[in-house]
Amino acid sequence: MLEVDREQVVAYRIAAHGLHRTARDAAELAVFDLGLQSTQRDTAEVSVAARFDGSFVDDGRFALAWTHRGAPHFHRAAELGAVTRALVPLDEADAMSRMGWQRRQVEAAGMSATDGLFTAARAIRQVVDKPMTKGAVSTEITKIVPPGLSYWCRGCQATHILEQVMRLAAIHGGARLEAGVNPATLAPIAGRGRLRTTPDVAAATEVVARYLSLHGPATASEAAGFIGTTVTTVKKMWPSSLAEARFEGRKTFLPVSDMDLLSNPPEPGVVRLLPPWDPYLQSRDRATIVPDKARQREIWKILGNPGAVLVDGEVAGVWRTKAGGRKRLDFTVTLFDPVPPAARKAVAAEAERVAATRGFTDLRVAWG
Template identity: 70%
Template sequence: MMLDVDREQVLAHRIAAQGLHRDIADPGGLAVFDLGVQSTQRDTAAIALAARLPGPVTEESFVEDPRFVLAWTHRGAPHFHRADEIGRVTAALVPLDEDDAMARMGWQRKQVEAAGMSAVDGLFTAARAIRKVVTRVMTKGAVSEAVTKIIPDGLSYWCRGCQATHILEQLMRLAAIHGGVRLEAGAQPTALAPLAGRPRMRTTPDIEAATAVVRDYLHLHGPATPKEAADFVGTKTAIAKRMWPEDLTPVRFAGREVWLSSGDVAALENPPAPDLARLLPPWDPFLQSRDRAVLVPDRARQKEVWKILGNPGALLAGGEVAGVWRTKGSGRKRLDFAITAFDPLPPATRTAAEEEAERVARARGFADLRVSWG
């Protein structure tokens, strides 16, 4: 008989799988690094770790840790990965075929289609150019300028704001890792540099590596469907089905059949109670689940958590996304928090959230803070 689970079980399971109970002391042991921790804004990755590690976290201690490397990976977004796994990550990002490559181009598919070459050829043409150009730490602008001079015209565009011609943005983001290039952690403005050891470029699809990404997604965000896994990868559902692991168990959730790794069934059946409060940064791994209606059922509240521009952080309390938060720094002395709860919270939860604000302030290098509630 198929296991039937409810929303509370699913959320509690994900909270535990993602290390939000703070039961792991070493950042390298956090399962969220199996997929990578997105770092779209400064400090977001450090705050994500502060929500998961029992000890203190600072941005400097994290970005300078040689065990981690920052690179454009899933969907072209910057993620921190374990340095010794970057080869596996790169292999998983080789498109399985032309449909997969074009799907990953996302918002710039039309420009790639108009370039007069296949998406696969465009990807690896750009990767070879990036590999040739980036031999030292260079700003993103300098890399773009140099690469644009040696790639076919169709892979670049005229930027009205910069009054210059640039390589297509998404193409550059997808190609950099195949060119053996990482991002310089903590650099402002964005800078690129060669990966340690400069691994050779791989152009042959690796179905096992691609399948491992889907398996990791199902462990951290399951139970889930092929469409949700495809949305995380940045490809089509039909492509994700080709990456679908074999060792999965179907369960019934909200009237539909969804899947998770067979080894996670017992954890889903009886997850620990999520009696905790955490301040999650924008793009925190927990918020990366593609079934947003499960995390936040109310549509109006979804729009408060996931905005087109300028996402806030999320207040996680008692297993629910219970509100949002933003900060404003006063020089480097004080960090002001504005926390908005969706519904009235018990005093103990508010106190716990304010204690989390202290951890966030320390992670960002502020000695003082002030919290206001909306």
Template identity: 60%
Template structure:
């Protein structure tokens, strides 16, 4: 059995996720096999800046018709290849009640109180979304329209808006089943019907769900059932039913973990991760659930993964070596504040400055200022 340490795992993930910057076409990046999470801070564009050899602009990517922005894994918004959406949607159909309830996330207690089975709840909301959103609609208006079509128990009073809304997590996890996408670059959020959407399907697809687990173990492996469940937003017990049968067991720091069999040689001999990248919060590299592999020090884990407002991270020579934040100053300048965990050599600092310039260019800023904390 192959035994590896965390440095070898990091080198494997850096390579398989395209951080050596050898690919010019975003659609060919392995990270899109799972989707690339996005936020109002252009995190998906930043993730591509770190990976693509060719220059990229935010507008060019978000307007690329090969991709769609949807709420998918864990109810978080991700960019996916459009051609992958049918299988993705099937993979998100709960296989049983426990799976459905787990996907309700922080709304679980409210769904339980509604006394409607979680699977039924999901598709009540999905059908309501399909009916209520026949054209591009602001999120607020869409929520109001959907709320009128669902049982009262699946709604809540929002103090900020001072109106009654559909439960937020339910709104998100039901949207793709209802054939709904998000408009890129829209603030506030705008929802729209997916082009060529199919009727709502309630039939679980174990093969599609298994493919998600396998892709997770490819991109963020080696990993465990618990790791894959955490990414998908379900339970380890559910993943027992969708666990691929062509995995190789390896040991990471003495603990068992799994990887697709054909990837073992890549784990055994990954290329040297001698590179510097500024990765955004929610970057695919940070989506692995074994955070102790990514950042062994618990105090530093708290700096990287916060309750609110996660920073970006500095990747240097195979390690997460610090954090960074950026702030627009007017329309021309983007200011970066970089805080390394330990002193970085001059060459790494210079490379980080170059990465800041790439991000600024992608976001349309002509000037960059970098400060080191």
């Protein structure tokens, strides 16, 4: 069994995530193997800019949809069918676990989580036959689904379907999200097939394998955290072609095909500005990325996460932006520890890249 230390694991992950910026095509980026989360404005574009010289959002080879944990992710459009199959719950316990923060409301709905999920999916499939705002879709499907799946929203003074149910059901209902459109707008997936309710263990297993490839070596518990299910469920979709690695006294796993890279990863000598919810920051063992708990609290907040400053394998600080007019983007970079002048210069260059990606022609960097 290969024994690895933190520096080796970090170097591996930086390489696996494409942060050496060697890709010649956005579609080559391994982050799209699992899906690129797009939670806040421009975060996905900035994540790609940290890995690739070019844009991808207007590239028809990619599609945005609510997928893992009900969060919006960009996927390769050609793989959307496989992603949908992978998201069919393996059983009722899996379906209920994926309801996450609305599990209690689903439990009180008077039907199983599986029935609730696919009842909502059928309603979405019936309603979304053209681009429609999220609010309009919610209004229409609330008329169709059983009352237990809906709630009264004081803010809107209207009845809505449970948010997590709608998010998890949309992909099964053949609906994607329109990229770059506000408010959130759903549209039918081109060539969407029939509603599939039968679990596809092979497709689900591929998701686990891709998590382990990007965020490994890792454990079943960490993979379950990403998927939004239980360890028991993940063990039912556990890949067969895995190698073991001893990491900080734990038995962790990685696809056999990635072991050479883990054994001898390139030096993590890159400086990057990673946006909030960047794939690199999505590893469920945060202590590997940022060992200091106080610094973890600075990066992963309940609301309003900052971006992370990556310097030579370490998260060296955080950054935030604020528009200073139509053309200027103001950066505030707060470093945890001093960095060499060359690294500060590289951070400034990365800030220019972020500004250009977001469409700003001028920028100002303030150091905290």
